[in-house]
Amino acid sequence: MAAAPSPPITPISPPKSNTNTSSINPTNPSHLLSLLPKCTSLRELKQIQAITIKSHLQNDIPVLTKLINFCTLKPSAASMDHAHHMFDQIPQSDIVLFNTMARGYARTDTPLRAITLFTQILHSGLLPDGYTFPSLLKACASSKALEEGKQLHCLAIKLGLNHNIYVCPTLINMYTECNDMDSARRVFDKISEPCVVTYNAIITGYARSSRPNVALSLFREMQASNVKPTYVTMLSVLSSCALFGALDLGKWIHEYVKKYGFDQQVKVNTALIDMYAKCGSLDDAVSVFENMVARDTQAWSAMIVAYAIHGHGYKAITLFEEMRRARVRPDEITFLGLLYACSHTGLVEEGCGYFYSMKEKYGIIPGIKHYGCMVDLLGRAGRLDVAFKFIEGLPIKPTPILWRTLLSACSSHGNVDMGMRVIERIFKLDDSHGGDYVIFSNMCARAGRWEHVNYVRKLMNERGAAKVPGCxxxxxxxxxxxxxxxxxxxxxxxxxxxxxxxxxxxxxxxxxxxxxxxxxxxxxxxxxxxxxxxxxxxxxxxxxxxxxxxxxxxxxxxxxxxxxxxxxxxxxxxxxxxxxxxxxxxxxxxxxxxxxxxxxxxxx
DNA sequence: TCCAAGGGTA
Incomplete structure (x- = not known):
């Protein structure tokens, strides 16, 4: 066989780099560290790291901490792997270095590795400090690890760090994320003079756990005790109003927002759009949107969702096209709003088109909620068979919610036979949801299939499936x-x-x-x-x-x-x-x- | 050299 011609040798230009290493004294740690702020990629970081090794500074803890810190600022799987590798190399860590690592893990999708690391640290005799707890508690919050969170809480009390101004809000946040509002409240009540961040944490907790009235009364309490709210407070309070549908209260907050100059914040305006839309005042939502000086992806998405939930499918689509012309990149939530709009207006073709374009044009992988929208879109339009096949053909395991969406569609189209096939699938996954029995039974009753009605009712009683009371x-x-x-x-x-x-x-x-x-x-x-x-x-x-x-x-x-x-x-x-x-x-x-x-x- | 709360989701 003839030898393949060797490729022409073309000089490879070095990658463009912001870090100019030539004028640096490599044996001086502070010179080396001054390079880091200009560093923009993992690759550049590795170049600096190579110099530290040459200069025998690889075990210098402040230098390593800086290097690891860089990896953990916007951590990815690769940068955290690299950080962990550096961390493993050193014979002896200190608590600062550990804290830095833990923060990195808390920010990635492997938060529990922070906890694992923490156990090792305790064994090696290092004493956690006020910097240690926020990262670890954040890790517990995002993994809903209530038990680990409680243990950390006990340890923080032992070390007298539970009232630390950084630890306290994360403790509250950990409990609220783990759906333990009672414990969150107990932490809050023990603070003699809560700061604004602590107030924000507890208000957000109540807003998220669907107790907006408590959230709002805490906001009033906060004002009475002369704690100055920040724009984050506005976000929490506005989302409470949205949840509650309390329009008058929401309008009052809007006045407050204007009076204290929070209306310059894009996020606050987005929260206002959401609040007005969810309180039923689409006109006010539109007016906030139109008066915004700058609009980001979230702001556009909020307005698209607003049109969608009010049944203005065409307006949502028009706005999406406008967003594209403004060269603002849509994200997965923009598409959720768009698909939602299509399904509620019966725009099947348009919806399917957007569903495929999100992956092909924008590289956004559809999630379970997008699939839910598609089932709803097809189901509502009466294409029950197509929807059924769509669910069966999904690359992920369908959730009961997905089937439930189809069950509602069967019900509104009075297709009992398809409904039966669907409810079998639901019961295989979850038979404790009272609503499923009710939808199915109503559907059979309307079709005069009383034998089914009685059977389903008996089943529901036997299984003790409870229906959420209408409120x-x-x-x-x-x-x-x-x-x-x-x-x-x-x-x-x-x-x-x-x-x-x-x-x-x-x-x-x-x-x-x-x-x-x-x-x-x-x-x-x-x-x-x-x-x-x-x-x-x-x-x-x-x-x-x-x-x-x-x-x-x-x-x-x-x-x-x-x-x-x-x-x-x-x-x-x-x-x-x-x-x-x-x-x-x-x-x-x-x-x-x-x-x-x-x-x-x-x-x- | 390391730390807190966070708007848009079927």
């Missing part, structure tokens, strides 16, 4: 009133029930027919079913709003589940005969009821 709230005079289905708990419930009875009579005059097929219990009399339906939480909340606000006022209701079909038709009629706008936010989206019509066009 709706309405804001009247700055107070949020909550109503549960059946509605025995609200202080004015008796009058409210009477008012609802009258209301239903009036609705019937204009053609309302209660859809009793939606009621789960098969062995109830029709009258009884009607009563169950009448006191659904969303009807109670709407009636309460109707009775307690002046004519013409918009009624804003927030529901924890999807709105029921009967309440949806009732709300349309109420908007017509009382000439009221009703804005109902359910777990999925917004419904704007005006003049007997809903903004969702009954496509939901």
């Amino acid at each position: 709706s709230s309405v804001e009247v005079n700055n107070v949020v009133h909550e109503f549960f289905s059946g509605g025995g708990t609200h202080s004015e419930s008796r009058e409210l029930h009477r008012a609802l009875d009258e209301l239903v009579k009036e609705l019937k005059l204009v053609g309302y027919v209660p859809d009793t097929s939606l009621v789960f219990h098969a062995d109830m009399e029709d009258e009884e079913k009607e009563a169950t339906l009448r006191y659904h939480s969303e009807k109670l909340a709407i009636a309460y709003g109707l009775l307690n606000t002046p004519p013409g006022t918009t009624i804003r209701v927030v529901k924890n589940l999807r709105v029921c079909g009967d309440c949806h038709s009732a709300a349309k009629l109420i908007s017509l005969i009382f000439d009221r706008q009703i804005i109902l936010r359910d777990i999925q989206r917004f419904h704007h009821f005006t003049d007997g019509k809903c903004s969702c066009g009954d496509y939901w």
Whole structure:
């Protein structure tokens, strides 16, 4: 065989580097270290490291700490591997060096390695200090390692570091991330004068654990004790308002934001867009967005999501195209909003197009939530078979949520046979979710398949699967009133029930027919079913709003589940005969009821 | 030489 011609030798130009090593005295550690701030890649770092070895400085702890610190600033798997390698080489570490390593691990997707490292450190007799705990607690928070977190808490108490101003917020954050709000609160309550960061941590915790009222009262407490809020505080408080659907409160925070100059922050404006959108005021969201001087990916995404949840699919798409023209790079959340918009407007072709382009054009790998959007998009549009095959063909294991999305679609298209295939898949993965039994049973009831209804109900009782109770709230005079289905708990419930009875009579005059097929219990009399339906939480909340606000006022209701079909038709009629706008936010989206019509066009 | 809280998600 003839020898392959040797490749022409072309001089390889050295990689462009910001670090000019020629004028440096390699035996002087401080000279070497002065190179690091200009260093931009792992490759350049390795060049500097080579000089340290030549100069016998590889065991010099301050030099090594700097080198390792560089690797841990924006850590990747490769840079952390390299850092670990350097760390392993030295005979004796000190606590600063360890802290630096731990911080790196806490910031990567292998946070528990920080904890493992920590155990080694304890054995070698090093004493943790105030710098040690924040990284380790952060690692516990992101891995939801509550037990390890508690042990660290005990150790911090032993060392008298639990009240350290850096340790305290991370302790609170660790507990909130591990869903242990009681412990978080206990830590907070022991602080005599919490600083703003500690307040932010606890407020965020309550906002995330769906207790926005507690979050907001802590914000007031913070102001009363003269702790000056920062823009991070604004973010937490705004997300509380968004969660609560408390528009008036949100508007008050907006005024506050303007008064104290927080409205220059892109993140704060993004949180405002989100708050207005989730509190049902799309116009205010648009106005915040349009007044922004600079918009990043998150700001565009928030506005796209805002259009999506209000059912303006085309506007969401137009905005996305505008975002592309502005050369702002979309991320995975931008696509979630976009797909969501398509599915809620029935834009199947467009949605599929964007789904494929996210991978091919933008290199964004779809996650489980994008798949969820696709199932919803196909399912809503009635392409149940395609959706089924889509789930089966996924490269990852489908979650019950994915199948559940398809089950809802089967229900709205009344396809019991497909529904049965789907619920079998769900039960294989999780049979404890009461909502699945309810959707399936309602679907069978509507199709008159009573044998299924009874069977499913029996199954549900046997397995003790609980359904989340329906809960709706309405804001009247700055107070949020909550109503549960059946509605025995609200202080004015008796009058409210009477008012609802009258209301239903009036609705019937204009053609309302209660859809009793939606009621789960098969062995109830029709009258009884009607009563169950009448006191659904969303009807109670709407009636309460109707009775307690002046004519013409918009009624804003927030529901924890999807709105029921009967309440949806009732709300349309109420908007017509009382000439009221009703804005109902359910777990999925917004419904704007005006003049007997809903903004969702009954496509939901 | 190392440290805290964080907006947009079906």
